[in-house]
Amino acid sequence: MTITSTALPDILTLDETEILAVPGIDLPRAQAAIAEFLRALGRDETSPHLLDTPRRVAGAYAEMLTPRETSWTTFPNDDGYQGLVLVKAIPFHSLCQHHLLPFRGVAHVGYLPGDRLFGLSKLARGVELFSRDLQVQERLTQQVADWLEDTLAPRGVGVVMEAEHMCMSLRGVQTAGTLTRTSVFTGLLHEDGPLQRQFPH
Ligand SMILES: Nc1nc2c(ncn2[C@@H]2O[C@H](COP(=O)(O)OP(=O)(O)OP(=O)(O)O)[C@@H](O)[C@H]2O)c(=O)[nH]1
Numbered sequence: 001m002t003i004t005s006t007a008l009p010d011i012l013t014l015d016e017t018e019i020l021a022v023p024g025i026d027l028p029r030a031q032a033a034i035a036e037f038l039r040a041l042g043r044d045e046t047s048p049h050l051l052d053t054p055r056r057v058a059g060a061y062a063e064m065l066t067p068r069e070t071s072w073t074t075f076p077n078d079d080g081y082q083g084l085v086l087v088k089a090i091p092f093h094s095l096c097q098h099h100l101l102p103f104r105g106v107a108h109v110g111y112l113p114g115d116r117l118f119g120l121s122k123l124a125r126g127v128e129l130f131s132r133d134l135q136v137q138e139r140l141t142q143q144v145a146d147w148l149e150d151t152l153a154p155r156g157v158g159v160v161m162e163a164e165h166m167c168m169s170l171r172g173v174q175t176a177g178t179l180t181r182t183s184v185f186t187g188l189l190h191e192d193g194p195l196q197r198q199f200p201h
């Protein structure tokens with residue numbers, strides 16, 4: 001069976017068998033835990049309306065915690081391109097480690113190439129790789145920046161993420177629409193200047 005997301009069609013198409021194969025995810029156990037969770041919330045998980053819900057919820061969380069498999073091809077910078085490579089407005093979603101609720105928004109990821117280049121799609125895949133986890137936005141932003149540094153040894157990296165946290169929108173302080181912006185700039189992008197200002201702000 002194929003699980004697809006209509007909200008973010010570009011991001012997810014995952015087969016349930018892939019989820020079962022992810023180390024650390026025990027789908028039947030998660031399903032039993034959700035049934036117990038429903039009972040603890042005073043809901044009758046045996047009612048016809050909820051019969052399939054534990055399976056669906058377990059599958060949904062497994063999907064949200066599983067990045068798609070990919071290869072991480074890099075290319076030599078044969079033409080000696082020196083300018084900024086910047087992919088803007090990459091949609092992403094992650095799960096807040098405090099409440100297990102989603103936060104979602106856009107990431108702007110760029111680097112000043114050294115000897116090697118990434119295919120552009122890999123910048124979006126890198127965001128996905130670290131966002132399919134229990135996260136805080138600060139760590140997620142730092143991890144994407146560190147991964148680019150470690151993989152490409154570029155002359156500078158910039159990662160800007162802007163997201164709405166459902167734990168702030170739907171509960172607690174209930175400030176729907178609030179956006180949190182985090183950013184990491186390294187190397188030649190570290191100093192605020194014309195290069196850094198190419199990132200949306
Ligand atoms: N720094 C940071 N905080 C986050 C992130 N996601 C959620 N939080 C915050 O984590 C905090 C958890 O605070 P607690 O006081 O332990 O939990 P809480 O009682 O549910 O907090 P309230 O949301 O204020 O009701 C909250 O202030 C959340 O807004 C994130 O990505 N980064």
Ligand SMILES: [Zn+2]
Nearest residue numbers: 096098099167
């Ligand atoms: Zn939260």
